[in-house]
Amino acid sequence: MARSDFRFFHDLRVRYSEIDGQGVVFNAHYLTYFDVAITEYFRGMAFDYSAYAKETGLDFHLVKSLVNYAKPILFDAEIQVGCRTAKIGNSSLTFILEVFEKESETIYSSGEIIWVNTDQSSHKTVRIGDNLRELIDRFEDN
Amino acid sequence: MARSDFRFFHDLRVRYSEIDGQGVVFNAHYLTYFDVAITEYFRGMAFDYSAYAKETGLDFHLVKSLVNYAKPILFDAEIQVGCRTAKIGNSSLTFILEVFEKESETIYSSGEIIWVNTDQSSHKTVRIGDNLRELIDRFEDN
Amino acid sequence: MARSDFRFFHDLRVRYSEIDGQGVVFNAHYLTYFDVAITEYFRGMAFDYSAYAKETGLDFHLVKSLVNYAKPILFDAEIQVGCRTAKIGNSSLTFILEVFEKESETIYSSGEIIWVNTDQSSHKTVRIGDNLRELIDRFEDN
Protein backbone atom coordinates (compact mmCIF):
# COMPACT_ATOMS: atom_id res chain seq x y z
CA MET A 1 0.00 0.00 0.00
CA ALA A 2 0.93 3.62 -0.33
CA ARG A 3 0.36 6.75 1.73
CA SER A 4 -2.50 7.66 -0.57
CA ASP A 5 -4.44 4.64 0.74
CA PHE A 6 -4.79 6.34 4.11
CA ARG A 7 -6.83 9.35 5.11
CA PHE A 8 -5.46 9.30 8.61
CA PHE A 9 -1.92 9.28 10.01
CA HIS A 10 -0.69 9.54 13.56
CA ASP A 11 2.83 10.92 14.06
CA LEU A 12 5.14 9.37 16.64
CA ARG A 13 8.76 9.63 17.58
CA VAL A 14 10.47 6.43 18.79
CA ARG A 15 11.29 6.47 22.52
CA TYR A 16 14.57 5.15 23.89
CA SER A 17 12.59 2.78 26.12
CA GLU A 18 11.20 1.11 22.99
CA ILE A 19 14.63 0.16 21.62
CA ASP A 20 16.02 -3.31 22.32
CA GLY A 21 19.52 -4.76 22.43
CA GLN A 22 19.72 -4.83 18.61
CA GLY A 23 19.21 -1.06 18.66
CA VAL A 24 15.80 -1.25 17.00
CA VAL A 25 12.18 -1.00 18.18
CA PHE A 26 11.24 -4.21 20.00
CA ASN A 27 8.54 -6.16 18.14
CA ALA A 28 5.83 -5.85 20.83
CA HIS A 29 5.88 -2.04 20.74
CA TYR A 30 4.48 -2.05 17.19
CA LEU A 31 1.19 -3.15 18.73
CA THR A 32 1.37 -0.20 21.11
CA TYR A 33 1.92 2.10 18.12
CA PHE A 34 -1.10 0.52 16.41
CA ASP A 35 -3.18 0.95 19.56
CA VAL A 36 -2.28 4.63 19.85
CA ALA A 37 -3.00 5.14 16.15
CA ILE A 38 -6.48 3.58 16.40
CA THR A 39 -7.26 5.76 19.44
CA GLU A 40 -6.25 8.86 17.48
CA TYR A 41 -8.07 7.62 14.36
CA PHE A 42 -11.33 7.55 16.30
CA ARG A 43 -10.57 10.95 17.82
CA GLY A 44 -9.95 12.12 14.26
CA MET A 45 -13.51 11.19 13.29
CA ALA A 46 -14.88 12.64 16.54
CA PHE A 47 -16.00 9.26 17.86
CA ASP A 48 -16.07 9.40 21.67
CA TYR A 49 -15.10 5.85 22.62
CA SER A 50 -15.47 6.36 26.40
CA ALA A 51 -18.93 7.86 26.05
CA TYR A 52 -19.91 5.04 23.65
CA ALA A 53 -18.84 2.38 26.16
CA LYS A 54 -20.65 4.09 29.03
CA GLU A 55 -23.88 4.87 27.20
CA THR A 56 -24.33 1.60 25.33
CA GLY A 57 -22.81 -0.88 27.76
CA LEU A 58 -20.82 -2.14 24.78
CA ASP A 59 -17.08 -2.34 24.35
CA PHE A 60 -14.62 -3.56 21.74
CA HIS A 61 -12.32 -6.49 22.35
CA LEU A 62 -9.21 -7.00 20.29
CA VAL A 63 -9.33 -10.54 18.91
CA LYS A 64 -6.50 -10.62 16.37
CA SER A 65 -3.27 -8.79 15.65
CA LEU A 66 -0.95 -9.28 12.71
CA VAL A 67 2.32 -7.43 12.15
CA ASN A 68 4.74 -7.64 9.25
CA TYR A 69 8.14 -6.16 10.08
CA ALA A 70 9.64 -4.89 6.83
CA LYS A 71 12.49 -2.64 7.96
CA PRO A 72 13.94 -2.03 11.44
CA ILE A 73 12.99 1.25 13.12
CA LEU A 74 15.77 3.08 14.97
CA PHE A 75 15.78 5.22 18.10
CA ASP A 76 14.43 8.74 17.63
CA ALA A 77 12.95 7.91 14.23
CA GLU A 78 9.98 10.02 13.25
CA ILE A 79 7.27 7.72 11.99
CA GLN A 80 3.72 8.07 10.74
CA VAL A 81 1.20 5.34 11.41
CA GLY A 82 -1.48 5.19 8.77
CA CYS A 83 -4.80 3.72 9.91
CA ARG A 84 -7.99 2.85 8.05
CA THR A 85 -10.98 0.58 8.50
CA ALA A 86 -10.73 -2.14 5.90
CA LYS A 87 -13.97 -3.89 6.79
CA ILE A 88 -17.04 -3.34 8.93
CA GLY A 89 -18.47 -6.78 9.63
CA ASN A 90 -21.61 -7.61 11.55
CA SER A 91 -19.91 -7.20 14.94
CA SER A 92 -16.27 -6.70 13.94
CA LEU A 93 -14.01 -3.92 12.71
CA THR A 94 -10.88 -4.73 10.72
CA PHE A 95 -8.20 -2.05 10.74
CA ILE A 96 -5.25 -1.86 8.39
CA LEU A 97 -2.19 -0.14 9.81
CA GLU A 98 1.01 0.87 8.10
CA VAL A 99 4.09 2.49 9.60
CA PHE A 100 5.77 4.96 7.24
CA GLU A 101 8.96 6.92 7.53
CA LYS A 102 7.94 10.55 7.98
CA GLU A 103 6.97 12.24 4.73
CA SER A 104 8.18 9.28 2.73
CA GLU A 105 6.77 6.20 1.02
CA THR A 106 9.23 3.98 2.91
CA ILE A 107 7.25 1.36 4.81
CA TYR A 108 8.61 0.06 8.11
CA SER A 109 5.72 -2.22 8.93
CA SER A 110 2.20 -3.19 7.95
CA GLY A 111 -0.42 -4.90 10.03
CA GLU A 112 -4.00 -5.72 10.81
CA ILE A 113 -6.05 -5.45 13.98
CA ILE A 114 -9.53 -6.94 14.45
CA TRP A 115 -11.93 -5.71 17.13
CA VAL A 116 -15.21 -7.32 18.11
CA ASN A 117 -18.13 -5.37 19.54
CA THR A 118 -19.17 -7.00 22.82
CA ASP A 119 -21.85 -6.56 25.44
CA GLN A 120 -20.04 -5.89 28.70
CA SER A 121 -22.57 -7.83 30.82
CA SER A 122 -23.40 -10.85 28.68
CA HIS A 123 -19.97 -10.92 26.97
CA LYS A 124 -21.79 -11.74 23.74
CA THR A 125 -20.90 -10.19 20.41
CA VAL A 126 -23.28 -7.47 19.27
CA ARG A 127 -23.99 -5.93 15.85
CA ILE A 128 -22.19 -2.63 15.33
CA GLY A 129 -24.71 0.21 15.38
CA ASP A 130 -25.59 2.31 12.33
CA ASN A 131 -24.21 5.49 13.90
CA LEU A 132 -20.68 4.14 14.06
CA ARG A 133 -20.98 2.52 10.61
CA GLU A 134 -21.97 5.83 9.08
CA LEU A 135 -19.31 7.74 10.97
CA ILE A 136 -16.59 5.45 9.62
CA ASP A 137 -18.04 5.41 6.09
CA ARG A 138 -18.16 9.19 6.00
CA PHE A 139 -14.62 9.54 7.41
CA GLU A 140 -13.24 7.02 4.93
CA ASP A 141 -15.37 8.47 2.16
CA ASN A 142 -16.51 4.96 1.18
CA MET B 1 -4.30 -27.44 19.31
CA ALA B 2 -3.88 -29.19 22.61
CA ARG B 3 -1.14 -29.36 25.24
CA SER B 4 -0.01 -32.66 23.77
CA ASP B 5 1.08 -30.80 20.61
CA PHE B 6 3.87 -29.14 22.55
CA ARG B 7 7.04 -30.60 24.00
CA PHE B 8 7.99 -27.32 25.60
CA PHE B 9 6.17 -24.93 27.93
CA HIS B 10 7.37 -21.84 29.70
CA ASP B 11 5.57 -20.87 32.90
CA LEU B 12 4.78 -17.24 33.63
CA ARG B 13 2.72 -15.31 36.12
CA VAL B 14 1.00 -12.14 34.87
CA ARG B 15 2.53 -8.94 36.26
CA TYR B 16 0.42 -6.03 37.44
CA SER B 17 2.30 -3.78 35.00
CA GLU B 18 0.94 -5.90 32.13
CA ILE B 19 -2.72 -5.27 33.00
CA ASP B 20 -4.61 -2.49 31.23
CA GLY B 21 -7.65 -0.41 32.13
CA GLN B 22 -10.01 -3.29 31.25
CA GLY B 23 -8.23 -5.35 33.95
CA VAL B 24 -6.72 -7.78 31.44
CA VAL B 25 -3.31 -8.27 29.87
CA PHE B 26 -2.72 -5.56 27.25
CA ASN B 27 -2.47 -7.00 23.73
CA ALA B 28 1.16 -6.03 23.09
CA HIS B 29 2.44 -8.00 26.08
CA TYR B 30 1.44 -11.29 24.42
CA LEU B 31 4.36 -10.70 22.05
CA THR B 32 6.65 -10.27 25.04
CA TYR B 33 5.37 -13.57 26.45
CA PHE B 34 6.05 -15.20 23.07
CA ASP B 35 9.54 -13.70 22.98
CA VAL B 36 10.37 -15.00 26.46
CA ALA B 37 8.98 -18.43 25.56
CA ILE B 38 11.13 -18.68 22.41
CA THR B 39 14.23 -17.68 24.41
CA GLU B 40 13.48 -20.42 26.95
CA TYR B 41 12.60 -22.89 24.19
CA PHE B 42 16.09 -22.51 22.75
CA ARG B 43 17.62 -22.74 26.22
CA GLY B 44 15.56 -25.92 26.66
CA MET B 45 17.28 -27.48 23.63
CA ALA B 46 20.67 -26.16 24.79
CA PHE B 47 21.05 -23.82 21.81
CA ASP B 48 23.33 -20.95 22.78
CA TYR B 49 21.88 -18.05 20.78
CA SER B 50 24.50 -15.47 21.88
CA ALA B 51 27.39 -17.77 21.01
CA TYR B 52 25.71 -18.57 17.65
CA ALA B 53 25.42 -14.88 16.79
CA LYS B 54 29.02 -14.14 17.79
CA GLU B 55 30.64 -17.14 16.11
CA THR B 56 28.71 -17.12 12.85
CA GLY B 57 28.07 -13.40 12.36
CA LEU B 58 24.45 -14.39 11.79
CA ASP B 59 21.37 -13.29 13.66
CA PHE B 60 17.62 -13.83 13.47
CA HIS B 61 15.21 -11.03 12.63
CA LEU B 62 11.55 -11.27 13.49
CA VAL B 63 9.56 -10.64 10.30
CA LYS B 64 6.02 -11.58 11.24
CA SER B 65 3.88 -11.90 14.34
CA LEU B 66 0.31 -13.12 14.57
CA VAL B 67 -1.76 -13.32 17.74
CA ASN B 68 -5.27 -14.61 18.25
CA TYR B 69 -6.80 -13.48 21.53
CA ALA B 70 -9.30 -16.13 22.62
CA LYS B 71 -9.94 -15.36 26.27
CA PRO B 72 -8.81 -12.42 28.43
CA ILE B 73 -5.95 -13.08 30.87
CA LEU B 74 -6.30 -11.57 34.32
CA PHE B 75 -3.75 -10.17 36.77
CA ASP B 76 -1.76 -12.80 38.66
CA ALA B 77 -2.90 -15.59 36.34
CA GLU B 78 -0.49 -18.49 36.07
CA ILE B 79 -0.03 -19.29 32.42
CA GLN B 80 1.99 -21.72 30.37
CA VAL B 81 3.25 -20.73 26.95
CA GLY B 82 3.69 -23.71 24.66
CA CYS B 83 6.25 -23.26 21.89
CA ARG B 84 7.22 -25.42 18.96
CA THR B 85 8.87 -25.00 15.57
CA ALA B 86 6.22 -25.58 12.94
CA LYS B 87 8.51 -25.18 9.94
CA ILE B 88 12.20 -24.88 9.16
CA GLY B 89 12.40 -23.11 5.81
CA ASN B 90 15.52 -22.31 3.84
CA SER B 91 16.34 -19.25 5.93
CA SER B 92 13.26 -18.98 8.15
CA LEU B 93 11.90 -20.51 11.33
CA THR B 94 8.15 -20.54 12.00
CA PHE B 95 7.16 -20.91 15.63
CA ILE B 96 3.69 -21.80 16.88
CA LEU B 97 2.86 -20.44 20.33
CA GLU B 98 -0.11 -21.14 22.53
CA VAL B 99 -0.94 -19.68 25.92
CA PHE B 100 -2.65 -22.17 28.24
CA GLU B 101 -4.12 -21.79 31.67
CA LYS B 102 -1.80 -23.63 34.05
CA GLU B 103 -2.31 -27.39 34.04
CA SER B 104 -5.42 -27.02 31.92
CA GLU B 105 -6.48 -27.34 28.29
CA THR B 106 -8.02 -23.85 28.40
CA ILE B 107 -6.42 -21.74 25.68
CA TYR B 108 -6.01 -18.01 26.22
CA SER B 109 -4.23 -17.25 22.98
CA SER B 110 -2.53 -18.79 19.98
CA GLY B 111 -0.02 -17.23 17.66
CA GLU B 112 2.77 -17.49 15.16
CA ILE B 113 6.19 -15.89 14.97
CA ILE B 114 8.50 -16.01 11.94
CA TRP B 115 12.22 -15.41 12.19
CA VAL B 116 14.65 -15.00 9.29
CA ASN B 117 18.32 -15.92 9.51
CA THR B 118 20.36 -12.90 8.43
CA ASP B 119 23.99 -12.02 7.88
CA GLN B 120 24.77 -9.13 10.22
CA SER B 121 27.15 -7.43 7.76
CA SER B 122 25.45 -7.89 4.41
CA HIS B 123 21.91 -7.96 5.91
CA LYS B 124 21.13 -10.75 3.43
CA THR B 125 19.13 -13.82 4.36
CA VAL B 126 21.23 -16.93 4.86
CA ARG B 127 20.36 -20.64 4.84
CA ILE B 128 19.91 -22.07 8.33
CA GLY B 129 22.81 -24.38 9.13
CA ASP B 130 22.49 -28.15 9.54
CA ASN B 131 23.50 -28.01 13.21
CA LEU B 132 20.50 -25.94 14.19
CA ARG B 133 18.17 -27.94 11.92
CA GLU B 134 19.22 -31.17 13.59
CA LEU B 135 19.02 -29.68 17.06
CA ILE B 136 15.42 -28.59 16.49
CA ASP B 137 14.45 -31.88 14.78
CA ARG B 138 15.87 -33.90 17.66
CA PHE B 139 14.16 -31.69 20.27
CA GLU B 140 10.82 -31.86 18.49
CA ASP B 141 11.34 -35.56 17.74
CA ASN B 142 10.38 -34.99 14.11
CA MET C 1 22.91 -3.87 52.87
CA ALA C 2 23.55 -7.55 52.48
CA ARG C 3 21.47 -10.59 51.58
CA SER C 4 21.16 -11.38 55.27
CA ASP C 5 19.07 -8.22 55.71
CA PHE C 6 16.25 -9.81 53.72
CA ARG C 7 13.96 -12.68 54.63
CA PHE C 8 12.35 -12.59 51.21
CA PHE C 9 13.71 -12.75 47.68
CA HIS C 10 11.94 -13.00 44.36
CA ASP C 11 13.87 -14.56 41.50
CA LEU C 12 13.65 -13.10 38.00
CA ARG C 13 15.41 -13.53 34.70
CA VAL C 14 15.87 -10.42 32.57
CA ARG C 15 13.70 -10.41 29.42
CA TYR C 16 14.98 -9.26 26.06
CA SER C 17 12.15 -6.71 25.92
CA GLU C 18 13.61 -5.04 29.03
CA ILE C 19 17.00 -4.33 27.43
CA ASP C 20 17.65 -0.94 25.86
CA GLY C 21 20.03 0.29 23.19
CA GLN C 22 22.97 0.26 25.62
CA GLY C 23 22.36 -3.48 26.06
CA VAL C 24 21.28 -3.13 29.69
CA VAL C 25 17.95 -3.12 31.53
CA PHE C 26 16.15 0.19 30.88
CA ASN C 27 15.79 2.24 34.07
CA ALA C 28 11.97 2.16 34.24
CA HIS C 29 11.84 -1.64 34.37
CA TYR C 30 13.49 -1.64 37.81
CA LEU C 31 10.19 -0.30 39.14
CA THR C 32 8.38 -3.21 37.47
CA TYR C 33 10.81 -5.61 39.16
CA PHE C 34 10.12 -3.88 42.49
CA ASP C 35 6.37 -4.12 41.89
CA VAL C 36 6.54 -7.83 41.12
CA ALA C 37 8.74 -8.40 44.19
CA ILE C 38 6.28 -6.62 46.52
CA THR C 39 3.39 -8.68 45.08
CA GLU C 40 5.32 -11.88 45.74
CA TYR C 41 6.45 -10.62 49.17
CA PHE C 42 2.80 -10.31 50.23
CA ARG C 43 2.02 -13.69 48.73
CA GLY C 44 4.97 -15.01 50.73
CA MET C 45 3.33 -13.87 53.97
CA ALA C 46 -0.06 -15.18 52.79
CA PHE C 47 -1.61 -11.69 52.61
CA ASP C 48 -4.45 -11.73 50.10
CA TYR C 49 -4.28 -8.23 48.64
CA SER C 50 -7.32 -8.60 46.35
CA ALA C 51 -9.50 -9.90 49.18
CA TYR C 52 -8.23 -7.10 51.43
CA ALA C 53 -9.21 -4.45 48.86
CA LYS C 54 -12.64 -5.98 48.27
CA GLU C 55 -13.55 -6.61 51.91
CA THR C 56 -12.28 -3.36 53.42
CA GLY C 57 -12.87 -0.91 50.56
CA LEU C 58 -9.26 0.13 51.12
CA ASP C 59 -6.38 0.10 48.68
CA PHE C 60 -2.74 1.10 48.63
CA HIS C 61 -1.43 3.92 46.45
CA LEU C 62 2.22 4.20 45.57
CA VAL C 63 3.36 7.71 46.52
CA LYS C 64 7.15 7.53 46.19
CA SER C 65 9.77 5.50 44.36
CA LEU C 66 13.52 5.78 44.66
CA VAL C 67 16.02 3.73 42.70
CA ASN C 68 19.80 3.71 42.89
CA TYR C 69 21.43 2.07 39.88
CA ALA C 70 24.74 0.61 41.02
CA LYS C 71 25.72 -1.77 38.23
CA PRO C 72 24.12 -2.38 34.81
CA ILE C 73 22.04 -5.56 34.44
CA LEU C 74 22.46 -7.49 31.21
CA PHE C 75 20.04 -9.54 29.11
CA ASP C 76 19.27 -12.99 30.51
CA ALA C 77 20.81 -12.15 33.91
CA GLU C 78 19.37 -14.12 36.80
CA ILE C 79 18.59 -11.70 39.57
CA GLN C 80 17.08 -11.87 43.02
CA VAL C 81 15.04 -8.97 44.35
CA GLY C 82 15.16 -8.73 48.13
CA CYS C 83 12.16 -7.04 49.73
CA ARG C 84 11.43 -6.04 53.29
CA THR C 85 9.19 -3.58 55.10
CA ALA C 86 11.42 -0.93 56.62
CA LYS C 87 8.67 1.01 58.35
CA ILE C 88 4.98 0.70 59.14
CA GLY C 89 3.70 4.25 59.62
CA ASN C 90 0.21 5.31 60.57
CA SER C 91 -1.14 4.89 57.04
CA SER C 92 2.05 4.15 55.08
CA LEU C 93 4.31 1.20 54.34
CA THR C 94 7.94 1.78 53.38
CA PHE C 95 9.58 -1.06 51.48
CA ILE C 96 13.31 -1.48 50.94
CA LEU C 97 14.25 -3.34 47.78
CA GLU C 98 17.59 -4.57 46.61
CA VAL C 99 18.50 -6.35 43.39
CA PHE C 100 21.23 -8.96 43.82
CA GLU C 101 23.06 -11.12 41.36
CA LYS C 102 21.80 -14.66 41.89
CA GLU C 103 23.44 -16.40 44.86
CA SER C 104 25.90 -13.55 45.24
CA GLU C 105 26.39 -10.44 47.36
CA THR C 106 26.81 -8.32 44.22
CA ILE C 107 24.24 -5.54 44.30
CA TYR C 108 22.81 -4.23 41.03
CA SER C 109 20.38 -1.76 42.54
CA SER C 110 18.76 -0.62 45.76
CA GLY C 111 15.57 1.31 46.20
CA GLU C 112 12.62 2.36 48.26
CA ILE C 113 8.88 2.30 47.63
CA ILE C 114 6.26 3.99 49.79
CA TRP C 115 2.61 2.98 49.77
CA VAL C 116 -0.26 4.81 51.45
CA ASN C 117 -3.41 3.07 52.65
CA THR C 118 -6.40 4.84 51.13
CA ASP C 119 -10.17 4.63 51.30
CA GLN C 120 -11.37 3.94 47.76
CA SER C 121 -14.54 6.07 48.13
CA SER C 122 -13.34 9.09 50.12
CA HIS C 123 -9.75 8.89 48.77
CA LYS C 124 -8.57 9.76 52.30
CA THR C 125 -5.63 8.07 53.96
CA VAL C 126 -6.59 5.47 56.55
CA ARG C 127 -4.66 3.89 59.44
CA ILE C 128 -3.24 0.48 58.56
CA GLY C 129 -5.17 -2.21 60.45
CA ASP C 130 -3.67 -4.34 63.23
CA ASN C 131 -4.06 -7.55 61.23
CA LEU C 132 -1.70 -6.41 58.50
CA ARG C 133 0.73 -4.87 61.03
CA GLU C 134 0.97 -8.15 62.90
CA LEU C 135 1.29 -10.17 59.72
CA ILE C 136 4.25 -8.08 58.56
CA ASP C 137 5.87 -8.04 62.03
CA ARG C 138 5.64 -11.81 62.27
CA PHE C 139 6.98 -12.33 58.74
CA GLU C 140 9.87 -9.95 59.34
CA ASP C 141 10.38 -11.35 62.84
CA ASN C 142 10.51 -7.82 64.27
Next chain:
Amino acid sequence: MARSDFRFFHDLRVRYSEIDGQGVVFNAHYLTYFDVAITEYFRGMAFDYSAYAKETGLDFHLVKSLVNYAKPILFDAEIQVGCRTAKIGNSSLTFILEVFEKESETIYSSGEIIWVNTDQSSHKTVRIGDNLRELIDRFEDN
Protein backbone atom coordinates in the same frame (compact mmCIF):
# COMPACT_ATOMS: atom_id res chain seq x y z
CA MET D 1 7.46 24.27 42.13
CA ALA D 2 5.47 26.07 39.51
CA ARG D 3 5.40 26.13 35.72
CA SER D 4 7.45 29.30 35.82
CA ASP D 5 10.40 27.31 37.21
CA PHE D 6 10.75 25.55 33.88
CA ARG D 7 11.93 26.88 30.55
CA PHE D 8 11.23 23.58 28.86
CA PHE D 9 8.14 21.37 28.65
CA HIS D 10 7.48 18.25 26.65
CA ASP D 11 3.85 17.47 25.82
CA LEU D 12 2.56 13.92 26.01
CA ARG D 13 -0.78 12.17 25.87
CA VAL D 14 -1.23 9.09 28.06
CA ARG D 15 -1.40 5.85 26.06
CA TYR D 16 -3.86 3.09 26.89
CA SER D 17 -0.92 0.68 27.25
CA GLU D 18 0.36 2.80 30.13
CA ILE D 19 -2.79 2.40 32.24
CA ASP D 20 -2.93 -0.31 34.89
CA GLY D 21 -5.79 -2.17 36.56
CA GLN D 22 -6.57 0.82 38.80
CA GLY D 23 -7.22 2.83 35.63
CA VAL D 24 -4.22 5.11 36.16
CA VAL D 25 -0.72 5.35 34.71
CA PHE D 26 1.44 2.54 36.14
CA ASN D 27 4.27 3.89 38.31
CA ALA D 28 7.15 2.68 36.12
CA HIS D 29 5.95 4.65 33.09
CA TYR D 30 6.68 7.95 34.85
CA LEU D 31 10.36 7.12 34.36
CA THR D 32 9.71 6.63 30.65
CA TYR D 33 8.00 10.04 30.55
CA PHE D 34 11.04 11.55 32.31
CA ASP D 35 13.37 9.83 29.86
CA VAL D 36 11.48 11.16 26.85
CA ALA D 37 11.41 14.65 28.39
CA ILE D 38 15.19 14.69 28.96
CA THR D 39 15.76 13.56 25.36
CA GLU D 40 13.56 16.39 24.09
CA TYR D 41 15.13 18.85 26.57
CA PHE D 42 18.54 18.23 24.99
CA ARG D 43 17.05 18.44 21.51
CA GLY D 44 15.53 21.74 22.65
CA MET D 45 19.00 23.13 23.38
CA ALA D 46 20.38 21.65 20.15
CA PHE D 47 22.68 19.21 21.98
CA ASP D 48 23.32 16.22 19.73
CA TYR D 49 23.63 13.38 22.24
CA SER D 50 24.46 10.70 19.64
CA ALA D 51 27.20 12.78 18.06
CA TYR D 52 28.55 13.61 21.53
CA ALA D 53 28.77 9.91 22.45
CA LYS D 54 30.43 8.99 19.15
CA GLU D 55 32.94 11.85 19.03
CA THR D 56 34.03 11.85 22.67
CA GLY D 57 33.74 8.17 23.55
CA LEU D 58 31.75 9.36 26.56
CA ASP D 59 28.22 8.48 27.58
CA PHE D 60 25.84 9.24 30.43
CA HIS D 61 24.66 6.57 32.84
CA LEU D 62 21.54 7.06 34.92
CA VAL D 63 22.51 6.44 38.56
CA LYS D 64 19.46 7.63 40.49
CA SER D 65 15.75 8.15 39.94
CA LEU D 66 13.24 9.59 42.38
CA VAL D 67 9.52 9.99 41.71
CA ASN D 68 6.84 11.50 43.89
CA TYR D 69 3.33 10.56 42.80
CA ALA D 70 1.00 13.38 43.82
CA LYS D 71 -2.16 12.73 41.81
CA PRO D 72 -3.13 9.78 39.61
CA ILE D 73 -2.95 10.32 35.85
CA LEU D 74 -5.81 8.92 33.77
CA PHE D 75 -5.95 7.45 30.28
CA ASP D 76 -5.83 10.01 27.47
CA ALA D 77 -4.74 12.80 29.82
CA GLU D 78 -2.73 15.54 28.16
CA ILE D 79 0.31 16.22 30.29
CA GLN D 80 3.33 18.46 30.14
CA VAL D 81 6.63 17.32 31.58
CA GLY D 82 8.77 20.20 32.76
CA CYS D 83 12.51 19.53 32.77
CA ARG D 84 15.46 21.56 33.99
CA THR D 85 19.02 20.96 35.10
CA ALA D 86 19.17 21.62 38.82
CA LYS D 87 22.90 21.01 39.21
CA ILE D 88 25.96 20.47 37.04
CA GLY D 89 28.44 18.61 39.22
CA ASN D 90 31.96 17.58 38.30
CA SER D 91 30.80 14.54 36.35
CA SER D 92 27.08 14.50 37.10
CA LEU D 93 23.91 16.20 35.89
CA THR D 94 20.89 16.47 38.18
CA PHE D 95 17.57 16.99 36.42
CA ILE D 96 14.36 18.11 38.08
CA LEU D 97 11.19 16.90 36.38
CA GLU D 98 7.61 17.81 37.03
CA VAL D 99 4.47 16.49 35.38
CA PHE D 100 1.76 19.13 34.98
CA GLU D 101 -1.78 18.93 33.73
CA LYS D 102 -1.84 20.68 30.35
CA GLU D 103 -1.96 24.46 30.64
CA SER D 104 -2.54 24.23 34.38
CA GLU D 105 -0.57 24.52 37.62
CA THR D 106 -1.91 21.13 38.75
CA ILE D 107 1.04 18.86 39.49
CA TYR D 108 0.70 15.13 38.92
CA SER D 109 4.24 14.19 39.84
CA SER D 110 7.68 15.56 40.60
CA GLY D 111 11.00 13.79 40.41
CA GLU D 112 14.73 13.83 40.06
CA ILE D 113 17.10 12.01 37.72
CA ILE D 114 20.90 11.92 38.10
CA TRP D 115 23.20 11.09 35.21
CA VAL D 116 26.95 10.47 35.43
CA ASN D 117 29.33 11.17 32.57
CA THR D 118 31.34 8.02 31.88
CA ASP D 119 34.16 6.93 29.63
CA GLN D 120 32.79 4.06 27.54
CA SER D 121 36.12 2.15 27.50
CA SER D 122 37.46 2.61 31.04
CA HIS D 123 33.96 2.93 32.59
CA LYS D 124 35.40 5.69 34.80
CA THR D 125 33.53 8.90 35.55
CA VAL D 126 34.77 11.89 33.58
CA ARG D 127 34.42 15.64 34.14
CA ILE D 128 31.64 17.19 32.05
CA GLY D 129 33.17 19.34 29.31
CA ASP D 130 32.87 23.11 29.17
CA ASN D 131 30.86 23.03 25.94
CA LEU D 132 27.98 21.15 27.50
CA ARG D 133 28.19 23.23 30.71
CA GLU D 134 27.88 26.44 28.72
CA LEU D 135 25.10 25.05 26.55
CA ILE D 136 23.00 24.16 29.60
CA ASP D 137 23.79 27.45 31.38
CA ARG D 138 22.76 29.45 28.34
CA PHE D 139 19.57 27.43 27.84
CA GLU D 140 18.61 27.76 31.51
CA ASP D 141 19.74 31.39 31.54
CA ASN D 142 21.72 30.80 34.75
